[in-house]
Amino acid sequence: MLNKIYDWVDERVDLTPIWRDVADHEVPEHVNPAHHFSAFVYCFGGLTFFLVVIQFLSGMFLTMYYVPDIMNAYESVKYLQNEVAYGQIVRGMHHWGASLVIVMMFLHTLRVFFQGAYKKPRExxxxxxxxxFMIILGLGFTGYLLPWDMKAYFATKVGLEIAASVPFLGGYIETLLAGGGVIGAQTLARFFAIHVFFLPAALLGLIAAHFILIRRQGISGPL
Structure with missing residues (x-):
């Protein structure tokens, strides 16, 4: 059945050359853990991407129940956590995944830096x-407010004060994020829009560009 579906799609969009181009791509020997123990450090990028996919999928599920207004945000999260089937599991995946993806992205960045993989032609x-990395941090910051509890409120307040301290542009950044002089309905609406629409769109575009350049330039050599 699956073969028939694949053949039907392949006949119309010519999938096979694309698949062959990906599947037949040679992987350098120095990234094979069977030959080099240090090759495990090359897994950080792939693990980061895997966690990003989990964040997208779990986030799509959460948006089906989340209500982005100050009267219902907390209650919608509570309902998702306690009443929706597997809601607690999915929210837990999204919550802990948000921290893990930052850790893995940090390790991946360290690997690239210390192995000099940022040098020509990979600048x-x-x-x-x-x-x-900056967008992932932004996703973590904007997503923190969405449960609309006391911890989220005061953590966001501190974050906005830090943003306001940026020379010259701090006041504009704070106003853009908060939507006014206090953290309220406008702030929650803006954080939700940034977290769900703007930053994910930018992230998808940058990841696509990242993969295209990796494919064109190849995986960097060993240390």
Whole structure:
């Protein structure tokens, strides 16, 4: 059955050459753990991508129940946590995944830096990778407010004060994020929009560019 479906799709969009181009791509020997124990450090990027996929899928599930307004946000999270089938598990995956993806991205960035993989001809990919790191941090910050509890409120308040301390642009950044002088309905709406629409769209575009450059330039050599 699956073969028939694949053949039907392949006949119309010519999938086989694309699949062969991916599947037949040679992987350098120095990233094979069977030959080099240190090759495990090359897994950090793939693990980061795997966690990003989990965050996207679990986040899509959470948005089906979350209500982004100050009257219902906390109650919608409580309902998801206690009443929805597997809701506690999915929310837990999203919650802990948000921390793990930052850890893995940090380790991946350290690997690239200490192995000199940011040097010519990979300077542009380094900039893209650092931009991805910044977006992931932004996703963590904007997502923290969404449960709309006391911890989220005061953590966001501290974050906005830090943003306000940026020279010259701090006031504009704080106003852009908070939507006013206090953390309220406008803040929650903006954080939700940034967390669910703007940052994920930018992240997808940068990850696509990152993979294209990796494919064109190849995996960097050993230390």
């Amino acid at each position: 542009l990919n380094w900039v893209i990778g650092v931009s991805i």
